Amino acid sequence: MKKQRILVSACLLGENCRYDGKNNLVKELKSLAKYFDFVPICPEVNGGLKIPRNPAEIQEDSVIDCKGRDVTENYFDGAVWAVSIANQLNIKIAILKEKSPSCGVRKIHNGKFDGGLIDGEGFTTKRLKKYGIRVLSEEDIPALIEEMEAKESAR
Ligand code: SF4
Secondary structure, eight states, rough: OOOEEEEEEEEGTOOOOOOTTTTOOGGGGGGGTTTTTEEEEOHHHHHOOOSSSEEEEEEEEEETTSSSSSSSHHHHHHHHHHHHHHHHHOOOOEEEEEEETOOOOOOOOEESSSOOOOOOOOHHHHHHHTTEEEEEEGGGGHHHHHHHHHHHOOO
16 A cells, blocks of 8 residues: 655654754654655744744734744744645645644643643644645544554455
């Protein structure tokens, strides 16, 4: 079976691209390597932000870092870049990091820098979905493994 490509938040693959220079490695991703070729993306770094960088949160339609700097343009550019990668490589699915202002799928921080969460999507998630990409989070990996196993056994 030819593997499809899938976008994956680079920090979930162990890349130290988080705001604090760390990663969010998720070992369960290895089980998906049988079905997919991973295409790592970090929209914040690609949108021009450095590692490390100040943490930032979504406030209404903007992204503001903890020092009050408006970094919306970087987040927007990163989201546009991610869609262009998906289009160039004909990618239809992504696994992104929950709670991030770029990559969050169901939850994001509340914009108050107090650790609180609200329902919402990151900038990149929103844009990928707008262009028809199916976006899952790391919490959906077990369900995706089951889905792929079921497809395989139905062949
Ligand atoms: S932008 Fe996405 S890939 Fe980059 S560090 Fe944040 S959550 Fe990870």
